[in-house]
Amino acid sequence: MNFAIEDSAEQSAFRAEVRAFFEKNIPPNLEHSVDPCDMSYEQYQLRRDLGRALGKQGWLYPSMPKEYGGGELSTDNVAILAEEMSKLELGLPPYYDAGGRMSAPTILVWGTPEHKKRFLPPICRGEVRTWQLLTEPGAGSDLAGIKSTAIRDGDVYVVNGQKMFVGSSHGADYSWTILVTDPKGERHKNLSWLMIPMNLPGITVTPMDLLATGGEGGSGSGVKNAVFFDNVRVPADHLVGGENNGWKVATTHLEVEHGGMGRLADRRVIYDFINLCKERHEGWAIADDPDARAELVDLYIEAEITRLFALRNHWLAHTNQPRTYEGSQYSLRRKLSGLDIAEKMLRIAGPLVLTKDKRWAPLKGNIEYFQRDAITALHPGATTDIQRVIMARRIGIGGREREKAANLR
Numbered sequence: 001m002n003f004a005i006e007d008s009a010e011q012s013a014f015r016a017e018v019r020a021f022f023e024k025n026i027p028p029n030l031e032h033s034v035d036p037c038d039m040s041y042e043q044y045q046l047r048r049d050l051g052r053a054l055g056k057q058g059w060l061y062p063s064m065p066k067e068y069g070g071g072e073l074s075t076d077n078v079a080i081l082a083e084e085m086s087k088l089e090l091g092l093p094p095y096y097d098a099g100g101r102m103s104a105p106t107i108l109v110w111g112t113p114e115h116k117k118r119f120l121p122p123i124c125r126g127e128v129r130t131w132q133l134l135t136e137p138g139a140g141s142d143l144a145g146i147k148s149t150a151i152r153d154g155d156v157y158v159v160n161g162q163k164m165f166v167g168s169s170h171g172a173d174y175s176w177t178i179l180v181t182d183p184k185g186e187r188h189k190n191l192s193w194l195m196i197p198m199n200l201p202g203i204t205v206t207p208m209d210l211l212a213t214g215g216e217g218g219s220g221s222g223v224k225n226a227v228f229f230d231n232v233r234v235p236a237d238h239l240v241g242g243e244n245n246g247w248k249v250a251t252t253h254l255e256v257e258h259g260g261m262g263r264l265a266d267r268r269v270i271y272d273f274i275n276l277c278k279e280r281h282e283g284w285a286i287a288d289d290p291d292a293r294a295e296l297v298d299l300y301i302e303a304e305i306t307r308l309f310a311l312r313n314h315w316l317a318h319t320n321q322p323r324t325y326e327g328s329q330y331s332l333r334r335k336l337s338g339l340d341i342a343e344k345m346l347r348i349a350g351p352l353v354l355t356k357d358k359r360w361a362p363l364k365g366n367i368e369y370f371q372r373d374a375i376t377a378l379h380p381g382a383t384t385d386i387q388r389v390i391m392a393r394r395i396g397i398g399g400r401e402r403e404k405a406a407n408l409r
């Protein structure tokens with residue numbers, strides 16, 4: 001019996017097309033594995049160029065509708081594209097664009113036709129990079145507790161307040177931001193989302209010095225920032241999803257962030273590490289050691305379970321299947337297995353995995369970054385505790401009613 005998944009003729013033709021595209025469009029000086037905390041401005045620009053080339057094909061946001069700059073690719077072809085990117089150690093998008101990744105599907109559900117026409121094509125074509133601004137000094141897990149305000153004044157909203165742990169290095173064109181639009185309103189009924197151009201007067205971005213800030217996917221976020229809004233006047237038609245309807249909009253945003261659509265093209269480094277352990281040097285390979293071999297098998301299983309959860313969620317979301325806890329299940333699994341895999345790598349290969357010194361570091365220092373990222377990744381996009389809380393509500397543990405997953409279409 002053969003359990004290998006093989007491409008159909010059509011799928012292998014698409015895979016060949018993708019490979020040919022990369023051959024043509026990836027410049028030789030693009031560094032494939034870059035520690036996002038250290039990514040230079042030049043490397044960031046090369047990735048943006050690649051993003052624009054992908055965008056032209058509709059492949060930067062490949063499942064978005066063509067009319068908004070996406071590719072409307074089939075579920076299988078999106079997975080193939082992501083797989084090929086992953087082999088090149090690149091995410092999709094190949095740079096940090098969390099605001100685009102989260103806002104695009106959310107605007108598709110909650111935006112007016114005018115919002116969709118205005119905001120989606122620049123995101124899907126890679127013309128703009130967008131940050132997502134949710135967290136505040138007093139509100140992380142408790143997102144509904146945010147305090148920053150956007151108060152209507154004629155045809156603008158005046159924004160004041162502070163966001164924390166957001167964005168990346170090298171700036172952004174827009175920030176997809178949740179704010180209080182009715183300070184006296186009832187909790188959950190007082191919030192709205194604004195797409196804020198980052199060049200408006202009154203916005204200050206201050207980098208934060210953290211352990212590792214690749215965030216989900218580690219695709220080049222660089223540093224995290226505090227962002228301050230001081231009487232920033234945002235055109236009122238940049239409010240998406242209706243005034244004070246922001247909690248409902250947030251459910252879609254959070255469903256995507258929590259993994260409801262999966263996260264393909266992810267963590268190639270784990271498989272590269274396994275291959276590294278199989279490499280023979282002077283007649284000896286790490287995998288010859290029976291204890292290392294047993295750990296490597298466990299590590300492989302961990303990585304595959306997470307990858308398959310991502311693939312399942314991608315399929316569930318894009319084929320409109322019923323969903324409940326699957327997003328949080330994937331996210332929780334990804335976070336916990338990341339930490340477990342990091343520990344296993346350390347046990348198998350020793351302290352070499354903790355250095356990025358070019359003379360010694362295996363896989364160009366990629367594993368060292370994975371070690372740091374595995375710790376910090378426990379927090380963003382909802383902590384492990386919060387993922388458990390969501391799962392309990394959706395499985396129906398401890399509550400009277402089973403909560404449903406948010407709309408993704």
Ligand SMILES: Cc1cc2nc3c(=O)[nH]c(=O)nc-3n(C[C@H](O)[C@H](O)[C@H](O)COP(=O)(O)OP(=O)(O)OC[C@H]3O[C@@H](n4cnc5c(N)ncnc54)[C@H](O)[C@@H]3O)c2cc1C
Nearest residue numbers: 132133134135140141165166167213215379380381383385
């Ligand atoms: C690398 C990184 C990237 C990030 N990127 C972004 C970004 O791009 N945009 C953005 O807006 N934010 C971002 N964040 C912020 C992130 O979303 C918050 O850190 C996260 O929501 C947790 O909030 P908090 O740090 O305030 O912790 P808190 O909410 O204060 O939680 C502290 C601890 O209490 C636990 N806890 C809280 N509530 C409960 C509960 N009800 N039940 C059980 N346990 C609970 C938590 O699990 C945690 O262990 C990022 C954070 C990191 C570390």
